Amino acid sequence: MRRLTYENSRGEIIQFYLSPLVIESLTGIGEVDAEVQSQRAPYQDGDTYIDTILQPRFIDLEGSITKTDLQEIKRYRKHILRVCNPKLGLGKITLELDGDIKEIRGSLDGAPVFPERGQNVWQKFMVSWKCPSPYWRDPQEVSRALHAYQPTFKYPVKYPAMYGFSGDSTILENDGDVDTPVTIDVQGPVTNPQIKNLTTGEFIKINRSLSADEILHIDTNTQNKRVEIYRNGSVLEKAWGYVDDDSTFLMLIPGNNEIEYLADSGGVNGIVAIGWHNRYAGI
Structure with a gap:
């Protein structure tokens, strides 16, 4: 089965599958161009490999409107043109292929094309999308929650006293083909929350206290980086100024990632939720 929505x-929403909008050809869902980056020193034979960068993905769909009545053909043409409008910016492409479902964000690479019918009974059409990020992803976000601080201080005090221990860790598995960004939501009360990827050595730390009614939101996606503090569902302030200078916008590498959540102080309600989508180079 091959269905594109x-x-x-x-x-x-528009769906290309069977009658009346049949998919006849679909390209670009697997293949994607890559640019090999390298450098050459003076008098060097060959060059030195640096990295390989995937280019934006282009998806081309060719199909037919399987109607013969002129009014019905005009109605479906209008529907395609309305939904697949290049002026509307990025939309979501969902592809179901042989029982697997993946999605990607893309914008129309021009208006849909309707060739002259000539002797054809059906009206053919062509739709093309440009996907700035070439990676397909799972529709469902994976999410895990961790605690940052667990108090152990009790009366009467017996010295040496343990006031609490910070740090809750877990293994997060990225089942995709490539590194994937994460969203991080930190619920207060907590002071100076820090999330570490012990597998890669990356961490991000926010030098600020959060009250019980505040939520810190971090998005490490390079195309949508955000650090914001919410209160009552609204953005209270941008929090870029609180990001520790040594922080990086960590990602999950393919396979297992040991993640640790730390804080200087907090309460049992101070938790963090980490979410991500597995990403794939092709489908």
Whole structure:
């Protein structure tokens, strides 16, 4: 089975599958261009490999409107043009292929094309998308929760006293093909929360206290980096200024990642939720 569903930024949906909008050809779902980056020193034979960068993905769909009545053909043409409108920016492409479901964000690479019918009974059409990020991803976000601080201080005090221990760790598995960004939501009360990827050595730390009604939101996606503090569901302030200078916008590498959540102080309600989508180079 091969079914492609496109949802534009207005929430309008069109589905290409069987009658009346049949997929005849679908390219770009697996293959994607790559640029090999290298450098050469003076008098060096060959060059030195640096990295390989994937280019944006282009998906081309060719199909037919399987109707013969002129009014019905015009109605479906209008529907395609309305939903697949290049002026609406990024939309969501969902592809179901042989029981597997993946999605990707893309914008129309021009308006849909309707060739002259000539002797054809059906009206053919062509739709093309450009996907800035070439990676397909699972529709479902994976999420885990950790505690940062667990108090152990009790009366009467017996010295040496342990006031609490910080740090809750777990293994997060990235089942995709490539590194994937994460979203991090920290619920107060907590002071100076820090999330570490012990597998890679990366960490991000926020030098600020959060009250019980505040939530810190971090998005490490390079195309949508955010550090914000929310209160009552609204953005209270941008929090870029509180990011520790040595922090990095950590990602999960393919396979297991040992993640630790730390804080200087906090309470039992001070938890963090880490979410991510597995990403794939092709489908």
